[in-house]
Amino acid sequence: MFSSISDTVTESRFFVMPHDSNAIGRLHGGVLMEWMVSAAALCGVRFSKGEVVLAALDDLFFMNPVSVGDMVVVKAWIEYAGHSSMEVGVAAYAYPGIVGEPRLTTTSHMVFVAVDRAGSPRPLPTKIKPTRDEEQLYSLAEKRAEKRRSILADRKTMSLDISEYGPDARFRMKSSHLVSPSDATMGGIMSGGKLLHLLDEMAGALAISYAKTVAVTGSVDSTSFHHPIRQGSIIDVELVLTGVGRSSAEIAAKVITENPSSGVRRHAATTYFTMVAVDSEGKPVPMPPFEPANEGEEKRLKAMQARREARQRRFEEIQAFEPLHEVIGHGKR
Amino acid sequence: MFSSISDTVTESRFFVMPHDSNAIGRLHGGVLMEWMVSAAALCGVRFSKGEVVLAALDDLFFMNPVSVGDMVVVKAWIEYAGHSSMEVGVAAYAYPGIVGEPRLTTTSHMVFVAVDRAGSPRPLPTKIKPTRDEEQLYSLAEKRAEKRRSILADRKTMSLDISEYGPDARFRMKSSHLVSPSDATMGGIMSGGKLLHLLDEMAGALAISYAKTVAVTGSVDSTSFHHPIRQGSIIDVELVLTGVGRSSAEIAAKVITENPSSGVRRHAATTYFTMVAVDSEGKPVPMPPFEPANEGEEKRLKAMQARREARQRRFEEIQAFEPLHEVIGHGKR
Amino acid sequence: MFSSISDTVTESRFFVMPHDSNAIGRLHGGVLMEWMVSAAALCGVRFSKGEVVLAALDDLFFMNPVSVGDMVVVKAWIEYAGHSSMEVGVAAYAYPGIVGEPRLTTTSHMVFVAVDRAGSPRPLPTKIKPTRDEEQLYSLAEKRAEKRRSILADRKTMSLDISEYGPDARFRMKSSHLVSPSDATMGGIMSGGKLLHLLDEMAGALAISYAKTVAVTGSVDSTSFHHPIRQGSIIDVELVLTGVGRSSAEIAAKVITENPSSGVRRHAATTYFTMVAVDSEGKPVPMPPFEPANEGEEKRLKAMQARREARQRRFEEIQAFEPLHEVIGHGKR
Numbered sequence: 001m002f003s004s005i006s007d008t009v010t011e012s013r014f015f016v017m018p019h020d021s022n023a024i025g026r027l028h029g030g031v032l033m034e035w036m037v038s039a040a041a042l043c044g045v046r047f048s049k050g051e052v053v054l055a056a057l058d059d060l061f062f063m064n065p066v067s068v069g070d071m072v073v074v075k076a077w078i079e080y081a082g083h084s085s086m087e088v089g090v091a092a093y094a095y096p097g098i099v100g101e102p103r104l105t106t107t108s109h110m111v112f113v114a115v116d117r118a119g120s121p122r123p124l125p126t127k128i129k130p131t132r133d134e135e136q137l138y139s140l141a142e143k144r145a146e147k148r149r150s151i152l153a154d155r156k157t158m159s160l161d162i163s164e165y166g167p168d169a170r171f172r173m174k175s176s177h178l179v180s181p182s183d184a185t186m187g188g189i190m191s192g193g194k195l196l197h198l199l200d201e202m203a204g205a206l207a208i209s210y211a212k213t214v215a216v217t218g219s220v221d222s223t224s225f226h227h228p229i230r231q232g233s234i235i236d237v238e239l240v241l242t243g244v245g246r247s248s249a250e251i252a253a254k255v256i257t258e259n260p261s262s263g264v265r266r267h268a269a270t271t272y273f274t275m276v277a278v279d280s281e282g283k284p285v286p287m288p289p290f291e292p293a294n295e296g297e298e299k300r301l302k303a304m305q306a307r308r309e310a311r312q313r314r315f316e317e318i319q320a321f322e323p324l325h326e327v328i329g330h331g332k333r
Numbered sequence: 334m335f336s337s338i339s340d341t342v343t344e345s346r347f348f349v350m351p352h353d354s355n356a357i358g359r360l361h362g363g364v365l366m367e368w369m370v371s372a373a374a375l376c377g378v379r380f381s382k383g384e385v386v387l388a389a390l391d392d393l394f395f396m397n398p399v400s401v402g403d404m405v406v407v408k409a410w411i412e413y414a415g416h417s418s419m420e421v422g423v424a425a426y427a428y429p430g431i432v433g434e435p436r437l438t439t440t441s442h443m444v445f446v447a448v449d450r451a452g453s454p455r456p457l458p459t460k461i462k463p464t465r466d467e468e469q470l471y472s473l474a475e476k477r478a479e480k481r482r483s484i485l486a487d488r489k490t491m492s493l494d495i496s497e498y499g500p501d502a503r504f505r506m507k508s509s510h511l512v513s514p515s516d517a518t519m520g521g522i523m524s525g526g527k528l529l530h531l532l533d534e535m536a537g538a539l540a541i542s543y544a545k546t547v548a549v550t551g552s553v554d555s556t557s558f559h560h561p562i563r564q565g566s567i568i569d570v571e572l573v574l575t576g577v578g579r580s581s582a583e584i585a586a587k588v589i590t591e592n593p594s595s596g597v598r599r600h601a602a603t604t605y606f607t608m609v610a611v612d613s614e615g616k617p618v619p620m621p622p623f624e625p626a627n628e629g630e631e632k633r634l635k636a637m638q639a640r641r642e643a644r645q646r647r648f649e650e651i652q653a654f655e656p657l658h659e660v661i662g663h664g665k666r
Numbered sequence: 667m668f669s670s671i672s673d674t675v676t677e678s679r680f681f682v683m684p685h686d687s688n689a690i691g692r693l694h695g696g697v698l699m700e701w702m703v704s705a706a707a708l709c710g711v712r713f714s715k716g717e718v719v720l721a722a723l724d725d726l727f728f729m730n731p732v733s734v735g736d737m738v739v740v741k742a743w744i745e746y747a748g749h750s751s752m753e754v755g756v757a758a759y760a761y762p763g764i765v766g767e768p769r770l771t772t773t774s775h776m777v778f779v780a781v782d783r784a785g786s787p788r789p790l791p792t793k794i795k796p797t798r799d800e801e802q803l804y805s806l807a808e809k810r811a812e813k814r815r816s817i818l819a820d821r822k823t824m825s826l827d828i829s830e831y832g833p834d835a836r837f838r839m840k841s842s843h844l845v846s847p848s849d850a851t852m853g854g855i856m857s858g859g860k861l862l863h864l865l866d867e868m869a870g871a872l873a874i875s876y877a878k879t880v881a882v883t884g885s886v887d888s889t890s891f892h893h894p895i896r897q898g899s900i901i902d903v904e905l906v907l908t909g910v911g912r913s914s915a916e917i918a919a920k921v922i923t924e925n926p927s928s929g930v931r932r933h934a935a936t937t938y939f940t941m942v943a944v945d946s947e948g949k950p951v952p953m954p955p956f957e958p959a960n961e962g963e964e965k966r967l968k969a970m971q972a973r974r975e976a977r978q979r980r981f982e983e984i985q986a987f988e989p990l991h992e993v994i995g996h997g998k999r
Contacts, residue, residue: 352685
């Protein structure tokens with residue numbers, strides 16, 4: 001079976017309640033990510049006719065703040081379908097106070113893998129056959145999927161790296177949690193959206209404790225999920241401040257999942273958050289400067305600077321390809 | 334086995350937290366409905382000695398606003414028990430600031446069907462044998478149950494109507510959601526209360542986007558649930574503004590449920606919300622007038638006006654029979 | 667296998683959101699208890715390599731208020747491990763506004779029993795072998811465990827007492843709830859933390875309705891859980907005001923669990939909350955004096971006064987042994 005990209009578009013609405021907001025009345029980045037992942041998962045479930053798990057996501061840049069009382073519309077669509085994995089495009093629009101003009105808040109690409117009851121990949125029943133207008137979007141997605149293949153092939157190796165992240169870091173936090181049934185989706189796997197929400201909350205706390213001001217999520221780097229997190233397992237979350245820019249700090253978040261009965265530990269994911277220090281109006285304010293104090297901190301600062309440049313390039317790329325999204329018709333109410 | 338009506342009364346308490354409230358500090362109608370359905374389900378579970386699903390509910394009129402800090406007491410009781418379905422009376426009282434005198438907030442009748450593990454109806458172990466004082470209440474409930482029989486018999490036919498509601502409507506909204514395990518009750522069926530909560534939220538958003546003011550729930554029309562919504566399925570929710578009164582708008586909400594693996598779609602329910610435009614004190618303010626702009630809008634406006642008159646009549650009926658409820662002893666703390 | 671106490675320490679972080687707070691912006695005692703139980707359960711799951719249930723908890727004294735915007739770190743550790751039950755030490759620290767100096771908020775001991783899939787006790791795979799520094803902590807825990815043995819042996823007898831608590835009390839409240847899958851842990855047993863949260867909410871409401879002021883949780887007495895509460899069952903919660911001090915009231919909370927299909931009812935737990943009347947700054951204010959009006963009230967008042975003295979003694983004991991906790995290294999960030 002074949003489908004065009006535009007035939008796969010799904011649309012989900014969410015309303016920003018006071019409990020979704022931070023100290024200055026803005027929507028938490030973590031909540032928005034949870035919404036985006038759940039809307040993209042819905043799109044993947046409908047297209048693949050069954051359960052899906054989040055395998056990777058591309059950078060998320062938070063371009064416009066969202067406030068209590070706004071409505072968020074998340075559109076998701078399949079740009080490319082391989083054997084069992086899908087490249088899902090996702091865009092979130094905010095309607096200020098429900099009645100205002102929609103503003104693009106963030107876009108991303110997420111990769112979902114179709115799985116059977118046992119959690120093993122299953123073949124997709126449908127392929128994407130782009131219309132002429134969709135061809136460029138399709139070929140970009142195909143290229144991303146190819147690049148990702150090597151990363152996904154490394155999953156097993158990556159999942160074995162259960163070393164502590166930055167043990168010599170001065171600015172770090174740790175937290176452990178039990179994954180309960182209500183954190184999990186149908187197949188008993190922890191929802192990727194809930195995990196990102198939790199990491200974002202902790203990254204925010206570490207940034208605040210460093211900056212001594214409110215800090216909000218500026219972006220999340222592209223992330224691969226190396227190992228599924230099952231309900232009933234324990235997760236150990238490690239947060240490390242890797243470096244600081246003028247008004248932002250990069251926080252690395254590494255997640256180790258532990259099967260309590262066997263004691264086996266696996267590296268589930270590592271991701272990088274950019275947190276921005278802001279005043280009570282939401283305007284960026286300077287972060288205290290960061291001087292590396294040991295070898296590890298120096299090494300991590302260098303790596304952080306490289307990621308920062310790559311991130312800036314990708315942000316420009318995303319903006320260049322933005323008009324392509326118009327093709328699949330989002331932006332309409 | 335036999336039981337009087339008053340022997341079936343259950344009582345559940347809820348506390349209105351800031352996150353249960355809307356922009357003007359009032360309890361969301363959707364939250365209150367969720368509480369009422371969960372309290373009535375408890376009553377049905379106890380009486381039927383097993384799992385129940387919500388099959389229908391009568392009009393809900395929100396008579397008094399409820400605020401953050403109030404306590405809500407929901408009483409529920411079985412008025413009539415047929416082969417496998419129960420007519421459950423339910424009344425919600427608000428105690429302002431916990432310490433104030435209770436005020437009746439809303440009453441309704443809900444129909445629950447006792448089901449087995451497979452979701453098929455199972456016979457009730459007990460019948461209602463009213464005491465003398467309860468006879469009138471019982472015979473009214475019996476009549477309602479009879480009327481409902483023909484509606485319930487139509488369930489299958491109704492469930493096949495998966496057409497789009499008002500495709501030519503200018504004021505409409507659509508949203509899709511995955512039904513997660515935490516939306517479901519024991520038997521894996523989506524909780525009727527959670528569904529009503531979601532619909533209410535979206536009906537409010539459509540009313541606000543039309544009125545450009547805060548809008549609160551005035552009433553919900555009697556609703557039949559044609560098809561159960563299972564966890565893991567997708568729901569497509571369509572909201573359409575059908576017409577406008579002086580300070581209220583009627584919003585139709587149609588829910589289609591889709592089994593992702595088979596792709597089979599069913600009409601789960603259609604219901605009508607009356608949303609009232611209010612100022613920051615909660616006082617009704619005029620809605621912008623509505624002029625139908627096409628044939629469909631004209632047709633829906635006429636149907637809306639007929640429903641509105643019927644609704645007004647039922648509101649008067651409800652107030653007339655209100656004293657009957659005193660029989661089963663609610664109103665006491 | 668053997669482990670020292672300090673090798674068992676786990677650490678979990680929580681962030682106080684507006685929806686976790688009461689009318690004066692303070693963290694609800696019930697939410698804090700839910701966090702503490704979930705952190706202690708995690709520690710028990712990791713140590714026992716499987717599912718655990720809460721069997722008992724010692725007094726919880728709320729020593730310092732926690733506010734919206736604070737971070738709470740909960741540390742938990744195994745002090746003694748018997749055949750299948752563990753004495754878990756647990757301490758909650760609040761970091762004001764995330765950046766402030768940590769303050770000890772509350773400590774407690776909880777007993778968790780390792781259970782298999784059927785909910786029956788299973789042997790622990792590891793024993794505690796204290797280091798020299800930990801010896802006093804260990805021997806105190808061992809003594810507590812011994813004392814508790816007789817209480818735990820009484821579980822069955824206690825669970826049969828389904829009588830109404832204080833039927834002649836003038837100040838009482840009742841509420842019934844269905845235990846949904848999202849209230850339960852992996853094994854389908856209601857989370858002890860969720861139960862304590864619910865009881866705290868209702869105890870607060872009864873205290874407020876008596877005092878006609880805001881009331882906050884001062885302490886919770888040591889509690890035994892006589893019977894597990896399974897998902898799908900009904901709980902009947904009875905709250906009774908037993909007596910009043912200068913600015914606090916004691917509220918007894920008795921929980922009966924009912925299996926809806928068999929109708930069998932069991933006494934799940936009884937616990938005592940001390941609720942403190944406060945002004946808008948959180949400062950204690952006088953409670954209206956309480957004069958017993960019947961025999962039952964007189965009897966309960968006497969029992970309450972005895973518990974109060976014992977509670978005061980235990981509070982002093984806890985403060986005396988506090989330095990021991992330093993041994994296991996909490997207090998560090």
